Amino acid sequence: LYVCAVFVNGFACKDPKTALVEDFFFSGLHMAGNTSNKQGSAVTAVNVAQIAGLNTLGISLARVDYAPYGQNPPHIHPRATEILTVLEGSLYVGFITSNPENKLFSKVLNKGDVFVFPQGLIHFQFNYGTNKAIAIAALSSKNPGVITIANTVFGSNPSISGDILAKAFQVDKKMVDHIHAQFSEYAT
Template sequence: MGTHILPLGLVALICCSVAFAFEPSPLLDFCVADLTSPVKVNGLVCKDPMLVQANDFFFSGLHIPGNTTNPVGSNVTPVNVAQIAGLNTLGISMVRLDYAPWGINPPHTHPRATEILTVVEGTLYVGFVTSNPENRLIAKVLEKGDVFVFPVGLIHFQRNVGYGNAVAIGALSGQNPGVITIANAVFGSNPPIASEVLIKAFQVEKNIVDRLQAQF
């Protein structure tokens, strides 16, 4: 009997560790974010529930196409806790993604959320890369109605491979999933990463690093 205590205890500890690795389950019906509060916590302070209204759970405009006239040819319209205060502590958010013909959503990660993407219109080539040392690309071409999952923290991307505009909806397992666009972070950091670091990391000449940093 006693021999089963330690393994069961380890299982319970592992389960608790996984549970606390992501946003905790809410302890109230809701915790509408008080965006005016100066208090800083891991999340946002709750508004007085007696002051909560329907608009705290509402967002309008996701039907409006985003402006894709930019160097990458895509636009992301977020719907997270900054747009819907009622998402606070609920652990979900979403985005609308618009792509011009051959536009891309550049390689990026969401440090605090897994994403599930649904193609609403067009054809997308999508993929993610597994972690070191394999760095294996898992990619697929998606058509209208297809769904694809990008695991939390992994670098992923989308590219419109059609001749018309494309639209997708992404749902994320975090109220504020965050986004780190790889090129922007590496070549556009403020202050810049020392060129000596990037030269060795990317095995390229200094003039290439300088040109990339100038673009970002």
């Protein structure tokens, strides 16, 4: 149960007289996330779950770490636009527009480059180099949400029927079963 936050900048749910400076603070964004996983990336989120004072204020941050050849795989934020800047390394990034064009806008980003991923569109970042990469991303919601496409479609709990996915992705059901198995770690 989320107990909403502080009052300092408008009517919220807590007596402003009891708000503390810690309600606006988070520590640790200088530390690399653990990228020892299948995608080779890690997201450290700083949103209203970490900083209660963000309640009603419409913004949050995240740090993304990428191992060499690591990627933040295709995903969407259902409630936010993202703006990202590269602190270290290089990234190949892109987003795809909605139907019917499904046009890929992609670009190689180097240190100091900034890129925008508009609200709700599928996007990704790929570290194609031999060194690690680091990015800082800002999102236009206190609680943007993340939907990683492959995990959500093939690793939901319970699973989406194989018949539906086979037809959606135009593959046979055996292939769907194979992909489902890769994401079984996410299921209960």
